[in-house]
Amino acid sequence: MKSQPFLLTDHTAERLIASAILAPSSHNTQPWKFVVRDGGIDMFADRTRAMTQNDPAHRELVMSCGCALYNLRVAAAWMGLETRIDCAKDWRDDGWLARATFEQAQSRSAEADLCTAIYARHTYRKQFAATPVSDAVVDALVAAAHEEHAKLHVLTTDQQREAVAALISQGDSEQWADPEWRRELANWLNPKRKGDGLPIAVFTAPITQFAVRSIDMGGRVAARDRDAMYESPLLTVLATARDDVSSWLHAGQALERMLLTAQTNGVQASFLNQPIQVATLRPKLREIAGAHGVPQMLIRWGVPLEQISATPRRAVETVMTSRQASV
Numbered sequence: 001m002k003s004q005p006f007l008l009t010d011h012t013a014e015r016l017i018a019s020a021i022l023a024p025s026s027h028n029t030q031p032w033k034f035v036v037r038d039g040g041i042d043m044f045a046d047r048t049r050a051m052t053q054n055d056p057a058h059r060e061l062v063m064s065c066g067c068a069l070y071n072l073r074v075a076a077a078w079m080g081l082e083t084r085i086d087c088a089k090d091w092r093d094d095g096w097l098a099r100a101t102f103e104q105a106q107s108r109s110a111e112a113d114l115c116t117a118i119y120a121r122h123t124y125r126k127q128f129a130a131t132p133v134s135d136a137v138v139d140a141l142v143a144a145a146h147e148e149h150a151k152l153h154v155l156t157t158d159q160q161r162e163a164v165a166a167l168i169s170q171g172d173s174e175q176w177a178d179p180e181w182r183r184e185l186a187n188w189l190n191p192k193r194k195g196d197g198l199p200i201a202v203f204t205a206p207i208t209q210f211a212v213r214s215i216d217m218g219g220r221v222a223a224r225d226r227d228a229m230y231e232s233p234l235l236t237v238l239a240t241a242r243d244d245v246s247s248w249l250h251a252g253q254a255l256e257r258m259l260l261t262a263q264t265n266g267v268q269a270s271f272l273n274q275p276i277q278v279a280t281l282r283p284k285l286r287e288i289a290g291a292h293g294v295p296q297m298l299i300r301w302g303v304p305l306e307q308i309s310a311t312p313r314r315a316v317e318t319v320m321t322s323r324q325a326s327v
């Protein structure tokens with residue numbers, strides 16, 4: 001029997017979008033907009049929130065939207081809905097990235113089980129417990145990436161860690177030496193921001209927004225990032241076959257699928273993306289990981305030692321518009 005389209009009311013759409021916006025986003029920029037129309041939801045990139053120094057191609061921006069799209073799918077599955085996603089292949093002037101439409105699901109999807117993880121997941125930048133991440137969880141992460149058309153490479157050898165540590169140091173040095181890059185970071189660390197941006201605690205040591213803007217702390221940050229990398233029980237590189245809008249959307253959905261899968265298994269993650277953000281280092285990371293495709297995220301995983309508080313989000317009304325005629 002063919003399923004009937006399920007036309008969302010504004011109220012149901014708002015509930016789905018409220019789950020979508022709990023997704024991680026680069027520097028907590030939350031670079032998304034949602035339009036409810038004809039019973040479905042269109043997602044757009046909000047390029048006014050782009051980080052032009054850190055992410056000139058808007059790659060991380062699109063990945064962040066991909067994370068939100070995955071949350072939307074999981075929340076819909078929890079409501080007994082099956083989601084169909086049509087994705088952009090390339091940039092459109094209006095920033096349109098995807099349209100989600102829905103049907104009543106014939107049976108309960110396993111993705112519904114990930115829904116509570118949407119609320120519990122946080123980026124964990126602190127030291128992890130010494131406990132290893134089990135092979136079963138690693139396999140589940142690899143499978144999650146694969147389901148979303150991406151590939152997770154696990155870095156297993158000491159040589160790989162050494163080589164990645166060198167890239168992280170170099171990336172930190174190059175980024176922090178650039179005053180424009182520091183100014184942009186400081187802008188998203190601004191304590192006056194409400195509902196978005198990074199908490200100053202991401203630096204784990206007392207530091208001020210002024211210091212971030214004014215001082216090249218590349219050496220100090222590199223040492224901290226190197227330590228974080230070495231003590232992480234699991235280190236991985238997420239890669240995609242190509243490096244375009246559609247691949248970034250897949251990478252974002254893969255990332256969030258992995259993060260929610262990890263969360264349901266008591267594992268959290270944070271990111272050491274300098275060797276991807278600094279363009280000259282990306283091919284080197286690819287070689288170290290033995291990746292055929294293009295690296296999109298360098299991720300450290302482990303069992304958290306403490307609870308992390310949630311980062312702020314903008315109110316759902318500020319990112320959602322309804323253009324429903326009559327649903």
Ligand SMILES: Cc1cc2nc3c(=O)[nH]c(=O)nc-3n(C[C@H](O)[C@H](O)[C@H](O)COP(=O)(O)O)c2cc1C
Pocket residue numbers: 022023024025026027028060061063064067121122123124125197198202270271272273274310311
């Ligand atoms: C595409 C992408 C790139 C990110 N890059 C970094 C990064 O390089 N370093 C980092 O500490 N966090 C990074 N993050 C994590 C965000 O800072 C984090 O998601 C945001 O502050 C919201 O916090 P939450 O994940 O705890 O909800 C990234 C997240 C995404 C989705």
